[in-house]
Amino acid sequence: MSKTYSISELEFKANEIRKSIITMLEEAGSGHSAGPLGLADIFAALYFDILKHDPKKPDWDERDILLLSNGHTVPVRYAAMAHAGYFDKKELMTLRKFGSRLQGHPERTKLPGLENTSGPLGSGLSQAAGMALAMRMNKDLHRWVYVVMGDGELNEGNIWEAAMLAGKYKLNNVIGIIDRNNIQIDGPTESVMPLEDLAAKWESFGWHVLEIDGNNIEAFIDACALARAIVEKPVMIIARTVPGKGVGFMEYDFHWHGAPPDHEQAKQALHDLRTLQGRIRSEHQ
């Protein structure tokens, strides 16, 4: 994108994206809240700073690729895309409705700008590897494949098949991003199926691992810059995020993994976001 944003402007974008997520999910009446809210900072950073892309030319052949492997978090991508100018923000209110381009889980063929169809977990990293291999065959050295994964989805064997392959071929044009929010549907990840020592697992598969605060936009941008500079290995960014980030009663609570807010909850959530959870006065107070 031509315009560059300051960190505080990006933080403002992330908050706007969160408000859209709440409004969309309330209108839809179903969908996932915690993951999308937790990922808003990462998606604001991707769409307004990191990615080489053009909302007016979604199939621009020099664009960076952003794959969403954990498709249930797609409201954050839709919101970020709308705010970035891929389509009118009004369309966000069609999420999950009949005839909408914004399907409950993302479908590439429905909406320009989506790079993959996902929902069933564990396939995004393989697709990223395939795209990275194709770029290498094409001697296309100035593009990157970013792939956002959930932590719960790392239970899938397909992920580790892809991890081995990317390690084998040293796919340095793949940048993985794990949304390490420690929740999945049945509870905390470490009680459902322990993932730790997660960094050591990826390192042993031949990846360079960076661990950051995934709700810190500056840290994420820096991590991506470093990842692009590491040429000998693929890089996995373990982004520690707070599920439900920005909405007090949703934060850290796995029950919000797969639930939308009702009207009263949405009102409270938007209030939280406008006031940064009471730290500033709302314009409506």
Next chain:
Amino acid sequence: MSDYHLVPNFDSKDAAKEPIRKGFGRGLLEAGKLNENVVAACADLTDSTQMSLFKNEFPDRFIEIGVAEQNLVTVGSGLAAMGKIPFVSSYAAFSPGRNWEQIRTTICLNDQPVKIVGSHAGVSVGPDGATHQMLEDIALMRVLPNMVVMAPGDSVEAEKATRALAKDSRPAYLRLAREATPIITTDKTPFEIGKAYVYAPGKDVTIIATGAMTYQALVAAHKLYVQGIDAEVVHCPTIKPLDNVTILNSVKKTGKVITVEEGQINGGLGGAVAELLSEEHPALLKRIGMRDRFGESGSPDELLEHFGLTAKHIMLAAHSLVD
């Protein structure tokens, strides 16, 4: 028959045989020479699936995935997303046996033209036994929207099918067999994706066969003629999309149908033809194939005989319909 330039005397004792998968290997190499976007990936069976011809010629366009069939097809999806034409191969029992959901979501729903090549399909795999004798692949792939499903009848046709798939923009499943199969077609035999061919015209009964079973159907028709039954053999290398016109034209003439395949009749070619006929032109139907059971170890000939998949069994079915 002359229109189709079939091999004369293909059923004689010294007629040429070759594994169908060999034709795939040649076709892929040829397609790779014609289009640099053709790429290949394999799950640790590069020689068995005959992908080695391509790998040796184009090592930079070949990806060794290891024993990881879920990864095989999803990497294929990613390659296709970047404009490649990926052929991904393994044994049919593993791909599409193990990775159906990935094929459904990342290839069919995602509409990426990955070509899934499943070798060693059918009971004729032989001694390896039931685990490796893939019988459900046609049903698994046929039910998926956007998917083309093919089972060529010999190595010559497999070569043509592979070259045709490399030019086709749809996801596809190509079913191959391990054993040496009599060669019945020639370079001049016409081939198009989605077309069935009347290899032997007749008026009493329609025998619709796919894969290597077409050979058995032709042998059966030849013998039936001597016995006074004039059977029409429709070779059906594309199971989806099914060539409804050719099949219905034949059935309207004969009113009686036998389907023949080396796989489960439930959901297979037999299922497809049954669906078509019940909606469009109800007719007497006998389905030859695996009847809701698994295979077992044995020699290919023993197994084909045991499971009723030979010319003799086709002839018995024809007599029961016509006599």
